[in-house]
């Protein structure tokens with residue numbers, strides 16, 4: 317194995333990664349200044365005509381928000397921030413709070429009933445048809461609770477959240493198939509699973525000392541976008557990144573594992589000089605299901621759990637803890653990068669298939685055949701320090717980000733792309749300086765069979781002193797490079813909240829025509845009338861309230877103390893951009909209602925007195941007058957005569 321190790325694998329680098337103290341130069345690269353100065357394409361008219369930005373942007377960026385728990389949306393090339401899509405974490409400004417019954421349901425663990433309002437979004441993956449973006453949905457995972465969400469692109473809102481069973485969390489690598497029928501979510505964090513699963517795997521696991529086991533979740537996606545838990549495969553290792561192949565790699569799932577050591581601490585996870593890239597045959601998974609080679613757990617009796625021994629799977633060694641995992645546009649090359657090595661490996665999928673057929677194996681690990689790295693690799697490149705992720709353009713190049721070198725390298729791919737670029741493949745042709753420390757990078761369509769090219773966005777982990785000082789917690793820096801010429805130009809930078817991992821960049825033409833300007837929910841209840849209903853058996857008041865400039869109707873309700881109040885709020889607005897809010901003084905309630913939106917809000921009226929509810933979105937000259945009262949009467953003083961009665 318040492319033959320594939322590079323002498324530049326420095327123990328200092330390894331230490332730097334483990335301790336996280338690598339120093340980074342703080343000077344602004346000359347290329348940055350030159351890039352900005354030379355960007356004649358980016359001169360903007362002044363004064364700006366109406367709709368200038370709406371008409372000039374070519375792409376939408378959907379950037380995961382990491383510990384922000386949702387996604388950011390902005391336009392390219394303007395780098396104008398447009399929206400946040402709240403998903404796994406509550407966000408009152410963007411209308412995602414758990415007093416809304418629909419939001420709370422989505423955030424409730426279906427097995428334990430716990431509501432989880434924290435999250436860590438990592439890998440957005442857009443819906444595709446024939447391995448090309450189709451603009452229907454963007455899916456994204458939550459690492460912390462191992463959940464997956466579907467974002468509906470007509471309203472830029474979360475339509476469904478699916479929880480993965482049999483795990484405490486740690487669902488990291490995530491990818492949607494080229495036909496949007498399957499998604500995979502990898503368990504990065506090892507588990508001590510349910511006893512049925514343990515027995516089925518037959519591995520020696522220890523709940524305290526380890527080792528543990530982990531797996532891959534297969535999520536089925538119906539034609540209307542509804543996700544369901546289809547299957548799990550468990551094995552002795554954790555799984556990190558995931559891609560579902562197309563073209564030359566069609567029918568296969570590829571994943572990486574960086575802890576094939578099965579260690580429980582960082583030092584142990586770097587003990588071997590290599591880890592694995594896995595190839596899973598999808599047809600063999602369906603065969604195992606058909607032959608009923610699975611067990612189920614107590615928690616999820618409807619989700620089949622398959623052993624890695626019962627499916628067709630192969631591995632090939634990848635140096636020192638792979639991080640990036642990306643597939644070239646024809647599906648031919650699988651590129652991976654090790655975190656503590658300068659090497660980037662390009663595996664040729666045609667060689668993988670040939671190697672399987674011709675049995676080019678060097679051994680076995682836990683019964684899994686190990687494909688000869690010398691046979692399946694198209695290239696092993698020595699490109700720089702701290703490689704992160706990889707993306708592809710439309711000209712036959714790949715771009716790879718470096719955390720430690722703080723740049724992106726542009727490299728031509730091998731056959732069949734050489735006719736496109738005419739370069740010697742696998743050698744750096746351009747270096748794009750970043751400010752600072754690249755995580756993921758993204759090209760429009762750069763993870764599909766149809767990259768649009770034109771731009772690279774570098775999602776940097778550090779901004780350092782790029783922007784005005786704003787305290788010890790520093791914004792992220794998204795950098796836009798124009799890649800249409802021979803040399804890339806850095807043309808813009810944007811400060812953005814923490815912390816983008818990956819992005820999907822979709823053409824405006826696929827998304828904008830479908831975007832709704834009002835919800836259809838209110839229209840679905842055309843006859844809805846304001847009403848107040850007292851339910852003495854349930855100790856519940858049910859209020860149907862219409863909301864339109866500048867009134868809440870009914871404008872006052874009386875409720876007995878301690879009762880539950882259920883507000884069914886219907887915005888009857890149809891005007892673009894006319895959002896109202898519903899906040900109650902002294903109660904932990906704040907929801908927004910966009911035009912046509914319906915909200916179901918529950919409050920326990922546990923404090924007596926007069927509480928004003930009011931609109932907290934400035935909506936008209938009568939905005940401040942847009943308020944009403946919830947009058948909470950101690951139950952001992954409650955005669956039914958106090959009931960709110962509305963004129964018929």
Ligand code: CUK
Pocket residue numbers: 438439488639704705755756816817818
């Ligand atoms: S991981 Cu964050 S930069 Cu979740 Cu794709 Cu590499």
Ligand code: CUA
Pocket residue numbers: 865866895896897931932933934935936939940942
């Ligand atoms: Cu409605 Cu302010």
Ligand code: CA
Pocket residue numbers: 574575576577585586587588590591636637
């Ligand atoms: Ca390792």
